[in-house]
Amino acid sequence: EAAVTQSPRNKVTVTGGNVTLSCRQTNSHNYMYWYRQDTGHGLRLIHYSYGAGNLQIGDVPDGYKATRTTQEDFFLLLELASPSQTSLYFCASSEELGGTQYFGPGTRLLVL
């Protein structure tokens, strides 16, 4: 069974649209992460969290909010989507910061 799941797997929205990406992990891990992957950049960290109610800013946070509602659930919010946010988004979890990370299957987002 997949320990990190993401939904939706694909999403299309328009510029200015409101999008929520969901991630759930059943690893009982403390840390969860949101990354975006773009050609030529590898993965870049948007936000991360070390527990319910906590949020830490990553390296490319502009235009994104996130919320960790429970140990298992971490959401990425795009309140005014822009075409520059078209990307492949990955969620990951780890027991500790800097430990082995386990990734979800990814969500492809297209902003028209």
Place this chain on the structure above:
Amino acid sequence: GMPVEQNPPALSLYEGADSGLRCNFSTTMKSVQWFQQNHRGRLITLFYLAQGTKENGRLKSTFNSKERYSTLHIKDAQLEDSGTYFCAAEDTGNYKYVFGAGTRLKVIA
């Protein structure tokens, strides 16, 4: 420069061949992970190293923090090894992972 540089950017290998991928770091890193991204986009964790060498089947990885590099060796390449390989290094300053841009590997029959 980029904190994590991966080489080569792309690589083609015949089935059965051996090859190596390398990541160089601009600063001392605490640990490194290697991932394979398959044709469906799924990221598979291959190795986590805080130091030294690890082997798993046909794969072997080394991390030398002092010399600021890590390598991933693939032995007897198979078609299913095709994909993009990423290294991600843990920054000792802030404990976050910084990813390389990846090596696109194509294994040819």
